Amino acid sequence: MDSRVAEVLDGACDLHVHPGPSPFPRRIGIKDAAEQAHAAGFRAILVKSHHHSMLPDIESAVLSSGPLPIPVLGGVALNNYVGGVNPTAVELAVNRGGRIVWFPTISSDRHICAHSDELRFPTTDHALTVGAPIEVLDENDKLVPAAHEVLDLIAEHDLILSTGHMAPNEVTAVLTEAQQRGIGRLLVNHPNFVIEADEDLVRHWISLGAVIEHSLCMYDDRSSFCNWEPAELVRLIRLLGPENTIFGSDLGQRGNPLPVEGYERVIGDLLDAGVSVKDLRMMTVENTAALAGI
Secondary structure, eight states: OOHHHHHHHTTOEEEEEOOBSSSSOBSOBHHHHHHHHHHTTOSEEEEOOSSSOSHHHHHHHHHHHOSOSSOEEOEEEOSGGGTSSOHHHHHHHHHTTOOEEEOOSTTBHHHHHHOSGGGTOOOOSSOOOOOSOBOOBOTTSOBOHHHHHHHHHHHHHTOEEEOTTOOHHHHHHHHHHHHHTTOOOEEEEOTTTTSOOOHHHHHHHHHTTEEEEEEGGGGOTTSTTOOSOHHHHHHHHHHHOGGGEEEEOOBOBTTSOOHHHHHHHHHHHHHHTTOOHHHHHIIIIIHHHHHHTO
16 A cells, blocks of 8 residues: 555544445455455444445354454444334444434435436345335425434434435435534535535535535546546535545445545545645544544
């Protein structure tokens, strides 16, 4: 690894890793993801599935192979496969040590409408029913009661709240209510992918306390998700401020670079583009650790 990149990644946290098992074909499992991150100097990783809570899988990895070399965090995504915006699913995740709740991702109306060959989102290895889009807002554009129950649980247990792949108006509604409840760990994933939020609105989300995560896979030309040159990521960092920004690899899919490889490539590109080590460590080490509470 380039010594400059190694300096940036010393103590980093990747809060967006996609290992197996998953209906989406994966290249890497939890144990290997943790070991590779540890070897690269990472302090922790957070693993995600769109279909199920990975907390039992983390426990199984530990039971079968012994302690993992770094903390591996997880949570639950509130898609149709766990009953949608389901407080019971959140309660179970909390019981198993969950640290994050993603509001609907692949079951959001925004994602379902956007999903196409052009989106280049992975397909499952066997047929799964998509189900109806999950409604977060009622006919009066107010949060549904179950969303309030989920927010209560997030607040009570000091979890990270991710706004998932929802439409901008839904993201705004959830973040506004979360701020009013004093929820302090707010995360917006890739606002320029699927969500396609106006940049002024993203600034508003930051004013509500949200941290903005950029998926490095979208700037790595080896990735099936690559949509933009690294110069676009530099622009977004300068627009939104490194103090409001984190990175996640969003990798682990079969056929894509491994999570650590994505960091190596894109961090190197950002260094070459003039982004300082100080700012990069703020986004990869300081802000991620603060968000995760580690």
